[in-house]
Amino acid sequence: MQKETVLLHGWGMNRQVWQLIEEELKSEVSCLVKSIDLPGFGHGAMPEAPYSLATAAQLVAEQLADNTTLVGWSLGGLFALHLAKYYPQKVNKVVLIASTPYFAEAEGWAGIKVEVLKNFKAQLKENSAKTIERFLAIQAMGSEHAKADVKQLKAWLLNAPEANPDALSTGLDILLNDDYRDIFSSLTQPVYGLFGKLDSLVPRRAITKMSALNSNFQVEILPKASHAPFISHRAESLNFLKSVL
Template sequence: MGNQGLHVERCGHGPDLVLLHGWGLHGGVWQDLAEALAPRFRLHVPDLPGHGASASITPYDLDALAAALAQVLPAGAHVCGWSLGGQVALRLAQHWPGHVARLTLIATTPCFRRRPDWPHGMDEASLAEFARNLEADYEGTLKRFLALTARAGEGARGVIARLRASLFTRGRPVPEALRAGLAILREADMRGELAQVMQPALVIHGSHDNVTPPAAGRWLAQHLPDGRLLEVAGAAHAPFLSHRAQVAQAVEAFSHG
């Protein structure tokens, strides 16, 4: 497995800060937050394999995604991941700890799917419907997912508009990568691995997140060895868009704290 074709945009000056996007999108989703942080950080913004300008990889799982990123990212960085990108950041911190000095996990859950011992996830029927719709109409499915991402939060219409506007600006995601990413969300259960993540971690979660429930973020912050929680009042699944200034301030303070 090579890393040729893994696209990383870099800008800014200061300590290294990595921004990892979520399922179905690309690094461009961070544009608003990146503009706020670039004066104080050296930003590294990859497109995950099979998304944006990055070629896909085989196999496609959390280990492979983290390994591909480890080849192109700086050591000792502050790694910030959103949703699926947060799960990748956790795996990177666990298996390549030298690359990760601290973690910010935005709208991240250790277990995306609801289970008998985990009520804080999406039900199996909804995930199965996403998988079926992805095969029939992946563009429509992505747009519906983006609407779900912002629904119930403050400024929902504007957040949805910004997400949709950026969706295909770097080309269309590879269907196999979308399928494999959804499989990660359905199957990954990282609860038993959190004790191995020793880096300081800031969990940022929206109070109105209906993709990864706020209780999942609270649980994550409580069970990371050095975790802390910022619950953003009124935010849904993309607080870095709806509450950019608050999130930027929190990331900067945590990075230097």
């Protein structure tokens, strides 16, 4: 049976963000490649239980074949780590793209300032569309194609239903509170990472700390990319993915 690679998107987005890279990967790797919507995003169904990383990840697990390779971008990376830990038969490899086991800044850990995430949550209640747009702009900061990147991301967003408000709000809580550093350090599956040196959401120091937590973590950092390297630097990202899938 042919092995599968499943692409998991980030907060506020949907599976449409993968459409270009997904098509190219399908033609260049031997495994099956597909993307799915995280619960509450795009066409993804909401959990019946209160939304959390665990309840949402359970719905994702039900869509995975055994021995799947997970490619998780940003928030999708936390889903990939959770699935690798709690559904090990489903996951044979994890590839993180601009993702970290703990997104919030903390003592001894570089990340997003807590106030920034809390402000996003407060603004989400006022105007979710504008908040997502601001988040997209932050994701592209530093990229030499920032305006084009944001325009592309916004266009893909519009190709699917709006995200569920509870999924958006709880998604920010997950980014703020869920700490998967211990899980990341003890995973038995191979873990790879692709990052942008100019990423303001996943600082370079966090990548260094991740390498210290897991000695088997294999990393590539694109010097001119930001938080969405597979969009701004598609060729380099494809080469990396082809080398690890």
